Amino acid sequence: MNTAIKIGDTIDGFRVVKLLGNGSSSEVVEAIAPDVRMVVLKLPRDAAVSSPSTFDRFRRELEIDARLSHPGIQGSIDYRHSRSRPYLVMEYIEGETLSSVLEREHRLPVGRTVDYAKQVASALVYAHEHGVVHRDIKPINILVADDGQLVITDFGIASLSGARRLTWQWFGASLGTPDYMSPEQIQGKRGDARSDIYALGAMLFELLTGRVPWIGQTPLDVMNKHLSEPVPAMSDFGVAVPPELECLVRKCLRKKPEERYQTADELLYDLEHWPELDATRFQFAEEETLPAAEEHLLLLVAGICVAFLAGSTLLVTAAYLVQHH
Numbered sequence: 001m002n003t004a005i006k007i008g009d010t011i012d013g014f015r016v017v018k019l020l021g022n023g024s025s026s027e028v029v030e031a032i033a034p035d036v037r038m039v040v041l042k043l044p045r046d047a048a049v050s051s052p053s054t055f056d057r058f059r060r061e062l063e064i065d066a067r068l069s070h071p072g073i074q075g076s077i078d079y080r081h082s083r084s085r086p087y088l089v090m091e092y093i094e095g096e097t098l099s100s101v102l103e104r105e106h107r108l109p110v111g112r113t114v115d116y117a118k119q120v121a122s123a124l125v126y127a128h129e130h131g132v133v134h135r136d137i138k139p140i141n142i143l144v145a146d147d148g149q150l151v152i153t154d155f156g157i158a159s160l161s162g163a164r165r166l167t168w169q170w171f172g173a174s175l176g177t178p179d180y181m182s183p184e185q186i187q188g189k190r191g192d193a194r195s196d197i198y199a200l201g202a203m204l205f206e207l208l209t210g211r212v213p214w215i216g217q218t219p220l221d222v223m224n225k226h227l228s229e230p231v232p233a234m235s236d237f238g239v240a241v242p243p244e245l246e247c248l249v250r251k252c253l254r255k256k257p258e259e260r261y262q263t264a265d266e267l268l269y270d271l272e273h274w275p276e277l278d279a280t281r282f283q284f285a286e287e288e289t290l291p292a293a294e295e296h297l298l299l300l301v302a303g304i305c306v307a308f309l310a311g312s313t314l315l316v317t318a319a320y321l322v323q324h325h
Contacts, residue, residue, distance in 0.1 A: 005029055005043065012084055014041060026058075026156075030092065038092035039077060043085065057156060062088060064132050064155045072123030074143065074153040090153075094146045098203075099139035107210035110245065116142075117204050118271045119150040124200070124264040127152075128193045134158050135191055137199035138180045139206070178223045179212040183255045186223045194257040197267055201252025201260075208245075209237045213253065227255070245274050247282035 005027050009016045018030035026044045033039045044058050065076035065088065077089045098116070101108075108116070120142065127134060134141075135158055143151040178186065182198035185191045205213045213232060214225035231253045234241045248270055254260045261267040270277060 011041065011043070011087070012081060014039065033079070033089070040090040040092055042088040042090060044087070058086065061156050061158070064158050065090070067130055068127060068132060070123055070126045071149060072119055072151055073127065074151050093143050093151055095144050097140050098142040098144055098150070101144055102139055102206065107239070108207045110208070110242065113204065113207040114245070114271055114274065116150055116207065117200065118268060120152065120200055121264050121268040121271060123152050124193070124196050125268060128196070128264055132158055133191060133193055134196050135185065137196050137203060139203060178219050178226065181223070181226065182257070183227050184257060186226055192257070193263060194260050197252050197261050197264060200267070201249050204249045204252065205234070208241050208249070209234050209239045211237060242275070243279055244277040247279045248274055248277065251282050
C-alpha cells in the first residue's frame with residue numbers, strides 16, 4: 001500500500017509543495033518540476049495500479065490527455081523521463097475550482113453564467129470532435145483561472161471513441177456524486193456527447209439557482225429523481241431567470257438524449273444567441289418517467305458487486321446504497 005505523499009517528498013525530481021486531493025484511487029499534488037516550473041502530479045495508489053479495470057482507466061486518461069490540446073482543457077506535459085511509478089504530469093493552472101466559487105457566491109449572475117457555459121461548451125466541442133466524452137462534468141472538475149479562463153480537468157472516467165469501456169465505474173466515492181449524471185449513465189449505459197450536455201445543463205441550473213436540480217437523502221434517491229421527476233422551475237427557488245435561458249437549460253436536461261441538444265456545437269450556438277431564442281422551439285411532450293428506476297438500480301448494484309468483488313470501494317458504496325434504501 002502506498003505511503004501517503006507528504007510536502008517535501010521528491011518523486012523522480014518533482015518536489016511536492018502542496019497536497020491538492022486525496023482520493024481512494026489516486027493522490028493529486030502540486031510540485032516543482034526538474035525544470036523549475038509548477039506542475040500537477042496525479043499518482044494512482046498501489047491498489048488502483050493492481051486493479052486491471054482501475055489501471056485501465058488511468059492508462060486511458062494518459063491517452064486522452066495526450067490527444068487533447070485546447071485552452072479550455074487541462075493539458076498534460078510529457079517530460080520523457082524514466083519513472084519510478086506511474087503518474088500523470090499536468091499543467092499547473094493558477095486559480096480555483098468552480099465549486100469553490102459557488103461555495104463563496106452561492107449563485108452567479110446571468111451574464112457570467114452564460115460566459116462560463118460558453119467556455120465549457122467550446123471545450124466540449126473540441127473534445128467530442130476528438131472522440132472524447134468527459135462523462136463527469138461538474139463544478140469541482142472545472143477550474144476558473146485567475147484570468148477568467150475556464151479549464152476542464154479530470155478525464156479519469158472519460159470515454160474514448162473506439163476503446164473498450166466498463167460502465168458503472170462512477171460508483172466509487174472518489175469519482176463524484178450523481179447530481180450531474182445523465183439518465184442513461186444512471187441506467188448503466190456508456191453515454192455519449194449528449195451525456196456531457198446533460199451534465200452541463202445540471203451545472204447551469206446550479207450556477208443560476210444556487211442548487212442542483214434534484215436533492216435527495218441518498219445517492220440512490222437522487223438517481224431516481226433524475227429518472228422520474230421533471231426539472232423543477234427555477235422560480236420555485238426564488239430566482240428570476242429569463243425564460244429563453246431557462247428553456248435552454250431545460251432542453252439540456254431532457255431525460256431522453258434524442259430530445260436534448262445533439263451536439264455541443266448546437267448548444268454553443270444557442271448560448272451565443274440566447275436572448276433571441278424563441279421559447280416555442282423548446283416545447284416538448286410532457287416529460288416521461290423512465291422505466292425501472294429504483295428496482296432496476298438495486299438489481300444493477302447487486303450485479304456489479306458480484307462482477308467486481310475485488311473492488312472494495314465499489315462494495316462499500318453499494319452496501320451504503322442498499323442499507324439506506
